[in-house]
Amino acid sequence: MASSVLGVCILIFSSSVPPDPCLKVEMADILAFNLTQTTSHAPRLMNAPDLSTKLKLMGVDVASFGDYFVDKRLPIGKTQSINKSSTNGHHDRPAIEISIDDAKESTAASSEKTSSARKGRGKDQPINCLVYKDPFSATYKKYIFTEDGKYLLGGMMVGDVSDFVKLVAIVKKKKALEVPPSQFIVGNKKGEDDGGDLDDDAQVCSCHNVTKGAIVKCVKEGTASTVSDLKTKTKVGTGCGGCMPLVTSIFNAEMKKAGKTLNTNLCPHFAMSRSDLFSVIKVKSLRFFPEIMETIGVNPSSIGCEICKPAIASILSSLYNEHVMKPTHHQNQDTNDRYMANMQRNGTFSVVPRIPAGEISPDGLIAIGVVAKKYRLYTKITGGQRIDLFGARKDDLPAIWEELNDAGFESGHAYGKSLRTVKSCVGTT
Numbered sequence: 001m002a003s004s005v006l007g008v009c010i011l012i013f014s015s016s017v018p019p020d021p022c023l024k025v026e027m028a029d030i031l032a033f034n035l036t037q038t039t040s041h042a043p044r045l046m047n048a049p050d051l052s053t054k055l056k057l058m059g060v061d062v063a064s065f066g067d068y069f070v071d072k073r074l075p076i077g078k079t080q081s082i083n084k085s086s087t088n089g090h091h092d093r094p095a096i097e098i099s100i101d102d103a104k105e106s107t108a109a110s111s112e113k114t115s116s117a118r119k120g121r122g123k124d125q126p127i128n129c130l131v132y133k134d135p136f137s138a139t140y141k142k143y144i145f146t147e148d149g150k151y152l153l154g155g156m157m158v159g160d161v162s163d164f165v166k167l168v169a170i171v172k173k174k175k176a177l178e179v180p181p182s183q184f185i186v187g188n189k190k191g192e193d194d195g196g197d198l199d200d201d202a203q204v205c206s207c208h209n210v211t212k213g214a215i216v217k218c219v220k221e222g223t224a225s226t227v228s229d230l231k232t233k234t235k236v237g238t239g240c241g242g243c244m245p246l247v248t249s250i251f252n253a254e255m256k257k258a259g260k261t262l263n264t265n266l267c268p269h270f271a272m273s274r275s276d277l278f279s280v281i282k283v284k285s286l287r288f289f290p291e292i293m294e295t296i297g298v299n300p301s302s303i304g305c306e307i308c309k310p311a312i313a314s315i316l317s318s319l320y321n322e323h324v325m326k327p328t329h330h331q332n333q334d335t336n337d338r339y340m341a342n343m344q345r346n347g348t349f350s351v352v353p354r355i356p357a358g359e360i361s362p363d364g365l366i367a368i369g370v371v372a373k374k375y376r377l378y379t380k381i382t383g384g385q386r387i388d389l390f391g392a393r394k395d396d397l398p399a400i401w402e403e404l405n406d407a408g409f410e411s412g413h414a415y416g417k418s419l420r421t422v423k424s425c426v427g428t429t
Helices: 002-014 021-036 103-111 164-173 212-221 227-234 244-257 274-284 289-296 308-320 327-332 335-339 362-374 394-406
Strands: 053-057 060-066 097-100 127-134 139-146 152-158 203-205 349-351 378-381 387-392
Touching: 060 164, 152 164, 164 203, 203 244, 212 227, 212 244, 227 244, 274 289, 274 308, 289 308, 289 327, 308 327, 349 394, 362 378, 362 387, 362 394, 387 394
Parallel strands: none
Antiparallel strands: 053 060, 060 152, 097 127, 127 139, 139 152, 349 387, 378 387
């Protein structure tokens, strides 16, 4: 019932399902409040949603923020064009192009001038677009400013989206810019971005709506001395994980400001960083996990953890490139790799047979149904045109896979960094 009402609210409010999970959480929170607390409190209203989002499409990072289509409605200003390009050897194609869109777009914009503007901007003020294209690094950025360059209105990014959090915060605050617009493209960075120019209420993790202030508070109160503690306390980085580089930088900077010792150890089993561990393994020519643990581990008899085992497996693969199925490397594999299934929070596993291009025979469907019914598995059609089987017990996995293999199925690799699926449509043939 609640989910249905929430779905209706989403569709009515924005005419499309918001891409940001936080919007759905906020809607659910307001809905629950208005259904249960309005007898003693005034109903809560929701502000216009921020549809800024960051995604990875086919391995390419893309992002949009603010009013990223305002240049299609408002006239382009007359700011002088700026071009910086360089040629590469025999090629005439510019390596880097930085330009400000000029009147070539104003014709299309003026034809749409009469259309209604988005919420929060009712005046048809001229704007300017700062565009950056780099074909060699496959990077594209378009930032839209007011004509005087004092306010950032929105933009799009493809390839490099490292400034997404900062730009979203600037647009939300509607603050006048303290730097020239060109600096958002060419940059003025000295070393790593520690988020020092972000306000405390700037959203760092959109999956769980964690702000920079929440991270700072954990450090100052001493409730988080490591990034792992921070994750446990705030849930930051436990969603998609895309915010972790910035989160780590903010955490390290705040730890230094507070005068606290920054622990860079890989995990409790190794008293060194990952880079130091790589160097030691290379210099000492260590080739196996037990040997590494006995030589440089804190506890020589330890079997490692979910942090150090994949890290060491990656290091050994980089140094020696031995096959992962070699018996001596079995313990380096993650649980999901060993059992060819995804471990769930309740300790059971999900099994995902491969269904190439989503095409499956009637016999294949029957075989999956028989396995699901026999082992009492919950089934779900995934977005990758496969059928996921949930609730499998670990001791049932060998029998489940044996029956699926006999029916012609193999693992869909829903747990590894590999080609998982290829989608298809019905087509015309």
